[in-house]
Amino acid sequence: xxxxxxxxxxxxxxxxxxxxPQERAFQERIDAGGKIEPKDWMPDGYRKxxxxxxxxxxxxxxxGQLPEGNWITxxxxxxxxxxxxAKVQDEAGHGLYLYCAAETLGVSRDQLTRDxxxxxxxxxxxxxxxxxxxxxxxxxxxxxDGAAIMNQxxxxxxxxxxxxxxxxxxxxxxxxxxxxxxxxxxxxxNGTDAQRKMAQxxxxxxxxxxxxxxxxxxxxxxxxxxxxAWKIKMNSNDxxxxxxxxxxxxxxxxxxxxIPDETLAWNEERGxxxxxxPDWSEFFDVLKGNGPCNTERLEARNKAWDDGAWVREGLxxxxxxRRSNQFAAE
Amino acid sequence: MSAALFEFLTRMGDNTLVLGHxxxxxxxxxxxxxEDIALANTALDLIGQTTLWLSLAGEVEGKGRDxxxxxxxxxxxxxxxxxxxxxxxxxxxxxxxxxxxxDCWHVLYLDALRNSSDARIAAIAEKSxxxxxxHFERSAETVIGLGDGTEESHRRMQAALxxxxxxxxxxxxxxxxxQEMIAQGIAPDPQALRPAFDAKLTxxxxxxxxxxxxDDFSHAGGRNGARHTEHLGHMLTQMQWLQRAxxxxxx
Ligand SMILES: [Fe+2]
Ligand SMILES: [Fe+2]
Ligand SMILES: [Fe+2]
Numbered sequence: 001x002x003x004x005x006x007x008x009x010x011x012x013x014x015x016x017x018x019x020x021p022q023e024r025a026f027q028e029r030i031d032a033g034g035k036i037e038p039k040d041w042m043p044d045g046y047r048k049x050x051x052x053x054x055x056x057x058x059x060x061x062x063x064g065q066l067p068e069g070n071w072i073t074x075x076x077x078x079x080x081x082x083x084x085x086a087k088v089q090d091e092a093g094h095g096l097y098l099y100c101a102a103e104t105l106g107v108s109r110d111q112l113t114r115d116x117x118x119x120x121x122x123x124x125x126x127x128x129x130x131x132x133x134x135x136x137x138x139x140x141x142x143x144x145d146g147a148a149i150m151n152q153x154x155x156x157x158x159x160x161x162x163x164x165x166x167x168x169x170x171x172x173x174x175x176x177x178x179x180x181x182x183x184x185x186x187x188x189x190n191g192t193d194a195q196r197k198m199a200q201x202x203x204x205x206x207x208x209x210x211x212x213x214x215x216x217x218x219x220x221x222x223x224x225x226x227x228x229a230w231k232i233k234m235n236s237n238d239x240x241x242x243x244x245x246x247x248x249x250x251x252x253x254x255x256x257x258x259i260p261d262e263t264l265a266w267n268e269e270r271g272x273x274x275x276x277x278p279d280w281s282e283f284f285d286v287l288k289g290n291g292p293c294n295t296e297r298l299e300a301r302n303k304a305w306d307d308g309a310w311v312r313e314g315l316x317x318x319x320x321x322r323r324s325n326q327f328a329a330e
Numbered sequence: 331m332s333a334a335l336f337e338f339l340t341r342m343g344d345n346t347l348v349l350g351h352x353x354x355x356x357x358x359x360x361x362x363x364x365e366d367i368a369l370a371n372t373a374l375d376l377i378g379q380t381t382l383w384l385s386l387a388g389e390v391e392g393k394g395r396d397x398x399x400x401x402x403x404x405x406x407x408x409x410x411x412x413x414x415x416x417x418x419x420x421x422x423x424x425x426x427x428x429x430x431x432x433d434c435w436h437v438l439y440l441d442a443l444r445n446s447s448d449a450r451i452a453a454i455a456e457k458s459x460x461x462x463x464x465h466f467e468r469s470a471e472t473v474i475g476l477g478d479g480t481e482e483s484h485r486r487m488q489a490a491l492x493x494x495x496x497x498x499x500x501x502x503x504x505x506x507x508x509q510e511m512i513a514q515g516i517a518p519d520p521q522a523l524r525p526a527f528d529a530k531l532t533x534x535x536x537x538x539x540x541x542x543x544x545d546d547f548s549h550a551g552g553r554n555g556a557r558h559t560e561h562l563g564h565m566l567t568q569m570q571w572l573q574r575a576x577x578x579x580x581x
Contacts, residue, residue, distance in 0.1 A: 062358075062363070065357060065358030065366065066358045069357035069358040069359075072354045072357050073351060073354060073355055073568050073569060074568055074569070074571060074572055075572075076402075076572045076573060076579075076581035077398045077402075077581050078347075078377055078380060078381045078384075078397055078398055078401055079381070080581055081354070081377055082374055082377045082378060082381075085354060085357070085370050085373055085374045085377065086370075086374055088357055088358065088370055089366075089367055089370035089371060089374065092358075092363055092366040092367045092370065093367060095363055096363055096364070096367070099363075109363075134572060134581070184581075187580065187581055188581075191579055191580065191581075192576065192578050192579050194576055194579065195576070195579050300358070300359060303359070304358070304359040304360065304361070305361075307359075307361070307421070307422070308360065308361020308362060308365075308422065309361075310480070310482050310483055310486065311361035311362070311365075311422050311423070311476065311483065312361055312362060313479070313480050313482070313483065314475065314476045314479025314480050314482070314483025314484075315472075315475045315476065315479060315483075316479075317479045317480045317483070318474070318475040318476070318478050318479040319475070321478065
């Protein structure tokens with residue numbers, strides 16, 4: 001999940017009776033499974049929460065290029081290099097669709113970018129972890145794209161039309177990424193001793209951070225209750241995390257790798273795996289900017305933006321000249 | 331096997347491998363999101379073309395080396411790419427100028443290769459040309475936009491052209507390998523492509539308001555492997571590290 005700790009209005013969720021007619025009509029439309037489109041009336045809180053959520057998701061796609069881009073120039077075969085390039089290109093494309101979806105809510109891509117670069121807006125905590133070996137390309141695809149899909153598949157039914165449609169396109173590609181990641185893990189897990197060691201090490205380092213992607217338990221969160229009433233959040237964080245563990249545990253067993261959680265066990269009664277919570281103090285550290293790569297990631301994005309200023313200005317100046325020449329010719 | 335044919339195919343495959351690698355170094359740090367996507371796409375096309383050329387090279391050589399073995403287990407002196415492709419990215423302007431100069435040659439060369447007497451080569455050229463035509467349109471458009479943009483972008487593009495100009499001449503060098511390819515109807519004479527190249531170049535540089543340097547000096551040593559620049563070795567330390575550190579592994 002690429003959106004974490006999104007704050008909505010902060011007040012308790014209104015009942016239909018407490019709403020004025022406009023807001024009630026809006027809520028009833030959502031309750032009936034209808035879609036909200038950019039030109040429709042919407043409560044201020046709905047708009048603001050969506051901008052935060054879609055913006056954070058878009059930023060995650062953009063920053064997410066960095067940990068994987070880290071291995072493109074060191075990919076082990078031409079085919080793996082091509083697959084990784086295509087994946088990173090997809091992620092940039094996801095960023096683009098999502099910025100477009102956010103723009104329909106009245107915020108510009110430039111504004112969102114400035115908020116990312118200044119640190120005002122966040123991106124998913126997972127991209128603040130380093131990718132240290134080639135096996136990390138497998139682990140990221142398998143676990144990170146895997147966790148993202150858990151959250152994004154239900155969001156295809158979200159109430160905001162442009163967001164839902166962006167998710168439909170994105171989900172197709174994410175499941176492809178997950179399969180490619182798993183394929184890398186298979187090769188590694190069935191490879192030499194060194195490769196098996198790399199694969200296990202990658203799982204050890206990414207397991208906790210992957211569980212954190214869903215965010216802390218939000219059973220009692222007002223923000224989550226409001227977002228769920230608006231159908232911009234479809235499941236609780238714990239529900240999605242459980243689903244992720246249930247899906248991933250047998251896959252790890254199939255690979256012959258050990259999930260770094262001694263308490264992990266199938267619970268017959270619940271029909272789910274029991275598992276240990278990740279280290280939430282680490283999660284809050286990462287959120288505060290103290291993850292292993294927060295500084296590098298923001299530096300890299302800021303440098304790219306600053307170094308690119310002359311290019312953006314140059315191309316804009318040229319486009320303006322062209323327009324005025326056209327005008328003069330008419 | 332024909333030694334000259336192998337040599338010719340590694341020239342084609344090493345150009346796309348080395349330039350594809352350079353372009354892929356931009357991943358995630360381009361000036362705008364649209365450029366991130368476009369650069370990744372260019373790199374992806376070039377790496378795809380590399381697989382086609384080097385697979386055929388391995389087949390022609392007949393020693394059991396596939397495209398990966400050729401890409402990741404040869405040292406600098408065995409590489410046959412044009413020196414321009416191994417030049418560092420520099421700023422975005424230098425990267426796009428390098429791309430334009432290469433694309434401009436690549437389009438013409440591939441176009442001629444479509445008539446190769448070797449059907450396998452004609453097929454690779456046919457497929458590659460579709461992609462490369464698009465690369466050329468984009469790089470030309472970017473060079474024009476930045477050349478004729480702001481004062482700063484103009485200054486940077488002129489500097490990029492001056493910096494890369496001494497590497498243009500090598501594209502049109504012709505040696506014994508070329509003579510054999512010409513004799514067998516496999517590939518065109520590089521020299522014969524120069525007028526068409528100059529025409530395209532002159533057109534784009536005029537629109538970009540950039541001055542083509544007058545000095546015709548050109549470096550050589552990439553396409554015959556005699557003397558690469560120092561940059562290629564550093565690229566290989568990164569590109570080939572994993573394969574050499576874990577030679578028993580398959581990935
Ligand atoms: Fe994505
Ligand atoms: Fe992703
Ligand atoms: Fe993905």
